[in-house]
Amino acid sequence: MEINFGASAPYTVGIEEELQLVDPASLALVPAIDAVLAARHAAELPDDSIASELSASCVELRSPVYNTVADLAADLPVLRRKARDLVEGCGARLAAAGAHPFSKATEQQITDKERYRKVDRAMGWPARMQAIYGLHVHVAVPDEERAIRAVAALSRYVPLFVALSANSPFWEAADTRLASVRTKVFGLMPRSDLPPAFRAWEDFEGYVDALVAAGIIPDYTLCWWDARPHPRLGTVELRAPDMQTEAHRSASLAALAQCIVATADEHPPEDPLFTAENKWRAVRYGLEARLHDFSTGHNATARQTALDLVKRLHPVSQDLGCEAELDGVLEISEGENGADRQRAIFEKHGSLKAVVEHLVAVTS
16 A cells, blocks of 8 residues: 655645536536546646546546645645536536436446446446545654544535535436435445544555445445545545535635644544434435434534534644635535525425526536
């Protein structure tokens, strides 16, 4: 296992955004990734900033590594606009949300690369359901043990991240009554929920080595947990959030993750069995979910939990230079998440196509 913790300064940050490729006329998902990748050299984007994913109707936008989330927040709209111009030059449009409101998942093409074909062959129908789109946040940590502690801290707050980021209420033209259907669809895949409660780096390494030796996975990157160590990149990776329609919301969630990682020792690990109960509430109810603190016996709404956590993290946000971006979490928690907005647009217009029109208009 290649390990590069400490190769970057502690708490540098980068993100990966999975964006929908949609047809300009119908606004349905369109398998345009091959054309997008073929044209990327003319888009003034680094080669490693645009990538494919399992679904051919997805393009992944990868940010550079930033010293501060403020720098990320400044650059992300520019990166998105360049990606938009690239995609529109290929006859498609970009939309950002956790799931497409009406396109059928199993009708989407799998990207024509051998590693994706292997996943398709190995997973079958669950792989064909993965027309979903997430936001991944990477935060650099100095060593293996801090990676384990940071993953445990992020895991404790996965329900809150789900509530804040929920942006996928519709699935195949139906209102699921969930705030994040993406979370449940991704749960069809193995090793895709909360991570195990690893006590030390040796626990994680031993688990991965056992699966590799058994021929179950080729390496740790097929552990798709909500939060995981990423030793090759020297980071911990938060994978729980739905894709955000607005770029500034992606930056705010990145700031929250960065602050939690930087203060990991102040957030005691929680039993994943208990965290799973809160995660389900967040998936179902979004910002209205009541999250239970099993250590105190108290519970509060996700909105109040976000407010309390942002206040607690305010000093470290000043140290990290992400105070304004962290305050953006309050803008979400005091208002609407993406799922709430999508439902409001549908209620106003009575059209899921109008919902996608909104997603395209606001994405970049």
